Amino acid sequence: xxxxxxxxxxxxxxxxxxxxxxxxxxxxxxxxxxxxxxxxxxxxxxxxxxxxxxxxxxxxxxxxxxxxxxxxxxxxxxxxxxxxxxxxxxxxxxxxxxxxxxxxxxxxxxxxxxxxxxxxxxxxxxxxxxxxxxxxxxxxxxxxxxxxxxxxxxxxxxxxxxxxxxxxxxxxxxxxxxxxxxxxxxxxxxxxxxxxxxxxxxxxxxxxxxxxxxxxxxxxxxxxxxxxxxx
Amino acid sequence: xxxxxxxxxxxxxxxxxxxxxxxxxxxxxxxxxxxxxxxxxxxxxxxxxxxxxxxxxxxxxxxxxxxxxxxxxxxxxxxxxxxxxxxxxxxxxxxxxxxxxxxxxxxxxxxxxxxxxxxxxxxxxxxxxxxxxxxxxxxxxxxxxxxxxxxxxxxxxxxxxxxxxxxxxxxxxxxxxxxxxxxxxxxxxxxxxxxxxxxxxxxxxxxxxxxxxxxxxxxxxxxxxxxxxxxxxxxxxxx
Numbered sequence: 351x352x353x354x355x356x357x358x359x360x361x362x363x364x365x366x367x368x369x370x371x372x373x374x375x376x377x378x379x380x381x382x383x384x385x386x387x388x389x390x391x392x393x394x395x396x397x398x399x400x401x402x403x404x405x406x407x408x409x410x411x412x413x414x415x416x417x418x419x420x421x422x423x424x425x426x427x428x429x430x431x432x433x434x435x436x437x438x439x440x441x442x443x444x445x446x447x448x449x450x451x452x453x454x455x456x457x458x459x460x461x462x463x464x465x466x467x468x469x470x471x472x473x474x475x476x477x478x479x480x481x482x483x484x485x486x487x488x489x490x491x492x493x494x495x496x497x498x499x500x501x502x503x504x505x506x507x508x509x510x511x512x513x514x515x516x517x518x519x520x521x522x523x524x525x526x527x528x529x530x531x532x533x534x535x536x537x538x539x540x541x542x543x544x545x546x547x548x549x550x551x552x553x554x555x556x557x558x559x560x561x562x563x564x565x566x567x568x569x570x571x572x573x574x575x576x577x578x579x580x581x
Numbered sequence: 582x583x584x585x586x587x588x589x590x591x592x593x594x595x596x597x598x599x600x601x602x603x604x605x606x607x608x609x610x611x612x613x614x615x616x617x618x619x620x621x622x623x624x625x626x627x628x629x630x631x632x633x634x635x636x637x638x639x640x641x642x643x644x645x646x647x648x649x650x651x652x653x654x655x656x657x658x659x660x661x662x663x664x665x666x667x668x669x670x671x672x673x674x675x676x677x678x679x680x681x682x683x684x685x686x687x688x689x690x691x692x693x694x695x696x697x698x699x700x701x702x703x704x705x706x707x708x709x710x711x712x713x714x715x716x717x718x719x720x721x722x723x724x725x726x727x728x729x730x731x732x733x734x735x736x737x738x739x740x741x742x743x744x745x746x747x748x749x750x751x752x753x754x755x756x757x758x759x760x761x762x763x764x765x766x767x768x769x770x771x772x773x774x775x776x777x778x779x780x781x782x783x784x785x786x787x788x789x790x791x792x793x794x795x796x797x798x799x800x801x802x803x804x805x806x807x808x809x810x811x812x813x814x815x816x817x818x819x820x
Contacts (some may be wrong), residue, residue, distance in 0.1 A: 417788045417790075417795065418787045419747075419749070420761070422751055422780070423786050425762065425766065429769060431777070433776060433777040458647050480630065497739075521655070524655075524657060526755070534655070534657055544726075551658070551661055551665065555654055556654065558655060558658060
């Protein structure tokens with residue numbers, strides 16, 4: 351049994367590779383989350399809108415995305431989707447880190463589908479009389495949502511939102527299949543270059559765990575400071 | 582090669598891989614792996630779930646730690662550990678199917694443990710206390726009083742867990758397991774000109790399977806709720 355070579359992880363080329371991977375993983379997390387929040391809100395509103403066309407489109411999108419593995423979606427966006435684009439923009443994409451872009455697109459759809467369901471149940475948890483009262487006071491449909499319903503609903507949505515963030519963090523690892531140079535990919539690279547699999551995978555596991563624990567801690571902190579209010 | 586030709590040439594390969602001449606693959610392998618994984622994860626999940634609520638700290642603490650570690654890491658990480666370290670630990674070269682199966686069982690076991698724990702803790706505490714007061718031991722109370730009630734509510738969650746299981750098998754792709762995503766990529770390499778159609782078919786296949794199953798779970802849940810409506814209601818098990 352070879353000894354655990356800590357020096358591999360603390361300095362040198364392989365240390366840099368792993369750290370670059372961790373950075374890209376965190377970037378995937380943050381960028382996807384920032385884009386997914388407004389997107390999932392739109393999907394949730396579409397699913398609750400008074401217009402059947404929007405409701406059905408929202409339903410189709412959510413069910414379609416939730417019932418296909420993220421890995422298959424990554425393969426689709428990376429290998430399949432560029433065929434739909436004109437040649438010029440395809441060339442541009444291939445020159446601009448398309449692996450990361452495809453990963454963000456796949457993660458965005460996947461996360462938003464789950465997140466929109468949480469937001470939707472948050473909105474539905476706001477008592478109907480709130481809407482009725484707002485409408486009776488003369489607010490329009492959108493103003494009612496913006497000023498009365500959403501501020502209450504989003505507060506209820508925060509704990510499930512944090513747990514979806516945790517899922518998103520773990521899901522970023524799947525981007526490795528299309529060659530996005532995130533943490534899992536770099537750990538694999540370091541493993542095959544040095545055969546130091548225990549070191550490389552320990553680094554990756556510890557990183558995933560620490561960020562996961564931070565996100566879980568955030569959730570506990572939130573629930574401690576803002577316990578659920580009964581309306 | 583046109584779309585029709587591709588379907589005609591490769592549909593059987595997509596469904597069962599090189600079977601019967603070679604090993605089983607494709608969609609059949611995906612389903613086999615998902616079902617086996619879930620069936621083996623159930624007893625493990627039950628044991629871990631009982632460990633999580635056990636009154637003995639020497640059992641509860643390590644089980645809790647294990648569940649937290651597994652739930653805090655991606656499934657892919659578990660797959661990699663199984664792939665690179667099982668041969669080293671056991672001395673036997675494990676094939677991709679067993680590797681993926683072991684990873685799935687450990688991963689799903691930890692998730693099922695939380696479903697079981699939520700089911701147990703969702704029951705009114707009086708049930709357990711009455712059983713203990715009647716002279717049953719902790720394990721007797723669990724086996725005869727708490728689990729039979731807690732597990733009934735888990736049935737719809739289990740069908741949903743099968744859906745997750747099917748989706749998780751796709752990660753076998755990374756260690757070269759010839760399940761349906763891997764087979765599709767192989768077909769894509771051979772055909773080369775129709776990636777969009779091919780991956781759309783892959784997504785559609787997963788969709789039909791998983792959407793059908795989740796609708797079934799929904800139906801099952803409503804049926805169970807109707808049956809229960811006469812009896813006193815228990816809190817629902819969180820999934």
